[in-house]
Amino acid sequence: MDLGKAEAARARHRERNAIFASAAGQPRTLFDSVRRRLVLVVLLALAPIAALNIAQGVMQLNNAEEDARQRLLQHAVSAAASQQNIFASAENVLYALKNVEDVRSAGPSCAATLRGATLSLPFAANIGVLTPQGVVTCAALPFPGRSVGEEAWWQAAVARPRFSLVGPVRSPGANVDVLVGVLPLRDAAGRLEGAVALGIEVNWLDNLLKQQTPPSGGIVALFSDTGQELVSNARSMSAALFDRATFRATGQEPRSTLYESTDPSGKSWTFATAPLGRDGLTVAFALPSDRLFGWTFVTVAASILLPALIIILSLIALWVAVDRVILRWLLYLRRVTAVYAQGHYGFRPTRLDAAPSEFRVLGHAVENMAFAVRHRDARLRENLAEKTALVREIHHRIKNSLQVVVSLLSLYGSGIGKSEDRRRFDQLRLRVNTLALVHRILYEANDGSQVHLRELLGELASLIEGSTDTNVRIAVEAEDVPLPTDMAVPLALMVVEVALNLALPHGTAPMPSPMVLSGSRSGERLHLALRSTAGRWDEKGTATDLAAGFASQLGGSLSRHAEAGGALVVAGDFPCRPAFGPKAARTAS
Numbered sequence: 001m002d003l004g005k006a007e008a009a010r011a012r013h014r015e016r017n018a019i020f021a022s023a024a025g026q027p028r029t030l031f032d033s034v035r036r037r038l039v040l041v042v043l044l045a046l047a048p049i050a051a052l053n054i055a056q057g058v059m060q061l062n063n064a065e066e067d068a069r070q071r072l073l074q075h076a077v078s079a080a081a082s083q084q085n086i087f088a089s090a091e092n093v094l095y096a097l098k099n100v101e102d103v104r105s106a107g108p109s110c111a112a113t114l115r116g117a118t119l120s121l122p123f124a125a126n127i128g129v130l131t132p133q134g135v136v137t138c139a140a141l142p143f144p145g146r147s148v149g150e151e152a153w154w155q156a157a158v159a160r161p162r163f164s165l166v167g168p169v170r171s172p173g174a175n176v177d178v179l180v181g182v183l184p185l186r187d188a189a190g191r192l193e194g195a196v197a198l199g200i201e202v203n204w205l206d207n208l209l210k211q212q213t214p215p216s217g218g219i220v221a222l223f224s225d226t227g228q229e230l231v232s233n234a235r236s237m238s239a240a241l242f243d244r245a246t247f248r249a250t251g252q253e254p255r256s257t258l259y260e261s262t263d264p265s266g267k268s269w270t271f272a273t274a275p276l277g278r279d280g281l282t283v284a285f286a287l288p289s290d291r292l293f294g295w296t297f298v299t300v301a302a303s304i305l306l307p308a309l310i311i312i313l314s315l316i317a318l319w320v321a322v323d324r325v326i327l328r329w330l331l332y333l334r335r336v337t338a339v340y341a342q343g344h345y346g347f348r349p350t351r352l353d354a355a356p357s358e359f360r361v362l363g364h365a366v367e368n369m370a371f372a373v374r375h376r377d378a379r380l381r382e383n384l385a386e387k388t389a390l391v392r393e394i395h396h397r398i399k400n401s402l403q404v405v406v407s408l409l410s411l412y413g414s415g416i417g418k419s420e421d422r423r424r425f426d427q428l429r430l431r432v433n434t435l436a437l438v439h440r441i442l443y444e445a446n447d448g449s450q451v452h453l454r455e456l457l458g459e460l461a462s463l464i465e466g467s468t469d470t471n472v473r474i475a476v477e478a479e480d481v482p483l484p485t486d487m488a489v490p491l492a493l494m495v496v497e498v499a500l501n502l503a504l505p506h507g508t509a510p511m512p513s514p515m516v517l518s519g520s521r522s523g524e525r526l527h528l529a530l531r532s533t534a535g536r537w538d539e540k541g542t543a544t545d546l547a548a549g550f551a552s553q554l555g556g557s558l559s560r561h562a563e564a565g566g567a568l569v570v571a572g573d574f575p576c577r578p579a580f581g582p583k584a585a586r587t588a589s
Helices: 002-021 034-098 110-120 152-158 202-212 235-241 289-293 296-341 350-354 357-413 420-444 453-467 485-506 542-553 582-588
Strands: 124-130 136-139 164-171 176-186 192-201 219-223 229-232 259-262 268-275 282-288 450-452 472-478 482-484 513-522 525-532 557-562 568-575
Touching (some): 034 110, 034 202, 034 289, 034 296, 110 124, 124 176, 152 164, 152 176, 176 202, 202 229, 235 282, 268 289, 282 289, 296 350, 296 357, 350 357, 357 420, 420 485, 450 453, 453 472, 453 485, 453 513, 482 485, 485 513, 485 542, 485 568, 542 557
Antiparallel strands (some): 124 136, 219 229, 219 282, 268 282, 450 482, 513 525, 525 568
């Protein structure tokens, strides 16, 4: 018994999943589901209490985040103050040297003056004077190569109107990595006369930063406007923590926000950035996240945990209740409707006796609907059978009447000799015989609402070959597609007129005149073509006018063109709505 119940539960579960996975079971909107609507009601009921607790936790988290950001920014600005002072000192020294005429003109005492200035500055690696082309004319230390005109940092520096920092680059004179402070020298008209450059040792700046902010107190680094790290108190850690894309200049000040990162050991760090206001330089300061926030996360989690736990338990209870109280009986009603859809109208949903009253009412309504459908279906089948029999009888009588007319025409035409009147008489008999053929096909069809293109064209080809004295052979290459019955008569008459116009004017030929009759359907368009290798089109013949009239009745027109080998092709394209009936439905599917 337990195994049977378990198997039934698994079957219901599979059926429920199949329903929801189908197109009909997919929610059309966000709340197009019983569960989602009930979840929305529960959430709205619990929303005030949960909102108050969550708002309190969010406020605590925002306050803690703002305090942490302010602490990090203060540390960053404080750590960068010494660097800012060094850059300002370098700028002041270059402005002072700019006003020394012997330095500006690279006179005899230029090297001694620059050497003295270099010795007085502990961070200076070298000082030099350069021409507009980047040639070093005077330097505190010997400068191998004597030219930096092709260097990218030089071209970027002289393009700026005032003092700027570039680098880091390798100083050939001091053989160390330096940041280059460049002050362009310009005349009264603004033309470049040269520049004074000062190299600031990167290692010296790193050591100074380590003394002021040891790595144990936080990781601090200075970045250029391109995101390149210039100075750091712990380069290995800063390279792992700071993302270069965060410090690239975008024309705006860096965002006043906190960034999260992880070091190689997996420890979480939080850092903030602050602009120095000089050449796009940005300073970043990082501290371990646990040192910044401490017990803040625990307090915030406790504020959010209680309403979250209440909501989760309520949703679990709601989920189980919906499945047992609602979806269980909905699935059973679906199986009942599936039984009724298969035609078993005598089935009664007895299991609904154990369902809630609402589902019992719905089950009785479904049962009554099935009873009404059974009676209406029986009436419809009777009416359809009677209508089909009447239509078939009409086609049968029309076919018999037309055959009588054909027989009378044959008796009358037997006394006419082979002349133009006899040819016209044969054409008239062929046209009447075509109508009889169409009604015979409609009478013999199992479904009177459609006719098949291949069958129709094949019968027409046989009729044309056997009903004229013209030596013609027609090969049919048509798709087996259904057509509406109202297209059959004009289509058949149009094909006969086109074939007559192509074949009859030649008279009897010693060899058969081959023709190819093709037809296909693409969507709601019907394509027909008749190809003759030895045919000729009579523009003023009666068949031409009749073919054009039937083509117009079908909603299209005929076109003609000659192929390269001399064959003549008459083609037409006509609208063709979908044919109704079971065969058409199977073809469309």
